[in-house]
Amino acid sequence: MARIIVVTSGKGGVGKTTTSASISTGLAKRGHKTVVIDFDVGLRNLDLIMNCERRVVYDFVNVIQGEATLNQALIKDKRVDTLFILPASQTREKEALTPEGVEKVINQLAETFDYIVCDSPAGIEHGALMALYHADEAIVVTNPEVSSVRDSDRILGILQSKSRRAENGLDPVKEHLLLSRYNPQRVERGEMLSVQDVEEILAIPLLGVIPESQVVLNASNQGMPVILEEQSDAGQAYDDAVARLLGEDREHRFLNAQKKGFFSRMFKGG
Amino acid sequence: MSFLDYFRSKKTPSASVAKERLQIIVAHERGQRAQPDYLPQLQQELLEVIRKYVQISDDMVQVEVDRNDSCSVLELNVTLPEK
Numbered sequence: 001m002a003r004i005i006v007v008t009s010g011k012g013g014v015g016k017t018t019t020s021a022s023i024s025t026g027l028a029k030r031g032h033k034t035v036v037i038d039f040d041v042g043l044r045n046l047d048l049i050m051n052c053e054r055r056v057v058y059d060f061v062n063v064i065q066g067e068a069t070l071n072q073a074l075i076k077d078k079r080v081d082t083l084f085i086l087p088a089s090q091t092r093e094k095e096a097l098t099p100e101g102v103e104k105v106i107n108q109l110a111e112t113f114d115y116i117v118c119d120s121p122a123g124i125e126h127g128a129l130m131a132l133y134h135a136d137e138a139i140v141v142t143n144p145e146v147s148s149v150r151d152s153d154r155i156l157g158i159l160q161s162k163s164r165r166a167e168n169g170l171d172p173v174k175e176h177l178l179l180s181r182y183n184p185q186r187v188e189r190g191e192m193l194s195v196q197d198v199e200e201i202l203a204i205p206l207l208g209v210i211p212e213s214q215v216v217l218n219a220s221n222q223g224m225p226v227i228l229e230e231q232s233d234a235g236q237a238y239d240d241a242v243a244r245l246l247g248e249d250r251e252h253r254f255l256n257a258q259k260k261g262f263f264s265r266m267f268k269g270g
Numbered sequence: 271m272s273f274l275d276y277f278r279s280k281k282t283p284s285a286s287v288a289k290e291r292l293q294i295i296v297a298h299e300r301g302q303r304a305q306p307d308y309l310p311q312l313q314q315e316l317l318e319v320i321r322k323y324v325q326i327s328d329d330m331v332q333v334e335v336d337r338n339d340s341c342s343v344l345e346l347n348v349t350l351p352e353k
Contacts, residue, residue, distance in 0.1 A: 146288050153296045157303045190283025197289045201296055 002110035006135035010151030012122030015180040020119035022227035026242030028083035032114040039131035040121035044088035051223025061089035064101030137174040144193040176207035184257040208241030
């Protein structure tokens with residue numbers, strides 16, 4: 001049985017696509033056959049983050065409308081051979097993602113893949129609802145900032161009322177909190193909500209904390225899922241999150257500010 | 271206020287202000303989410319009925335549903351104008 005995971009947030013720009021790219025790459029790296037689907041029709045970006053933008057021939061909407069087969073549209077990742085990308089359409093209307101069409105594609109993917117990761121668009125409109133509808137699990141990406149936390153709570157309400165699991169009275173969607181752009185220094189100075197604050201407000205289990213890091217931008221500049229930057233703090237934090245998603249018990253890291261030594265203070269201006 | 275207090279006094283950290291504001295708004299929005307869909311229409315129709323007898327404004331009727339484990343209570347608050 002394939003596990004269907006939606007990466008969602010409500011708010012835009014919090015790191016959904018970065019997270020989708022890294023989580024799917026991490027699952028595939030561990031040998032699970034994984035597909036990541038871009039649901040952001042009209043504003044596709046997963047292809048750029050995964051460095052396959054020049055290999056897109058057919059897309060999700062082409063498959064729904066019968067203009068291409070699923071195999072024609074799936075792009076095989078060049079770095080991890082159990083990873084596939086299904087790009088969004090850049091030219092169609094959002095409504096081209098019909099509930100029946102999406103269901104057909106997901107069911108077909110579920111026959112051969114272990115994991116289906118759905119990269120949701122921002123907002124709570126059609127595209128976002130389509131992305132979360134089939135989910136068994138949800139990774140709610142949140143920044144430690146008021147509007148993001150509020151929107152995350154809103155999307156949790158939607159998962160609990162409008163998902164397939166909710167509508168059919170099945171077990172609820174399993175929710176995970178992924179806190180990204182976390183800056184321990186600012187938390188220590190009382191300028192930023194802490195992990196504990198956000199956990200307390202949203203009251204869902206914590207999957208991981210991704211520290212705010214220059215590496216994330218560097219990686220996206222190059223079309224490299226940040227989890228493949230194995231030496232970096234953000235890359236390792238994503239790797240921990242994938243391990244936890246697979247049931248491993250890993251301690252949370254990068255939660256505290258690193259104390260700067262005397263010399264780095266002297267020469268880097270504190 | 272002594273001279274030293276100037277250095278000691280600290281404003282409330284903004285993160286705790288954020289947390290407090292979030293706790294309030296999130297609790298409020300969750301409360302609304304749990305309300306049944308028909309509530310706004312029920313409130314509107316109640317207003318119309320009451321207006322047949324007494325002139326009241328929109329905000330003078332409050333309708334809420336409180337859910338306990340075993341039963342739900344429809345709470346209706348009507349403020350009548352002073353004569």
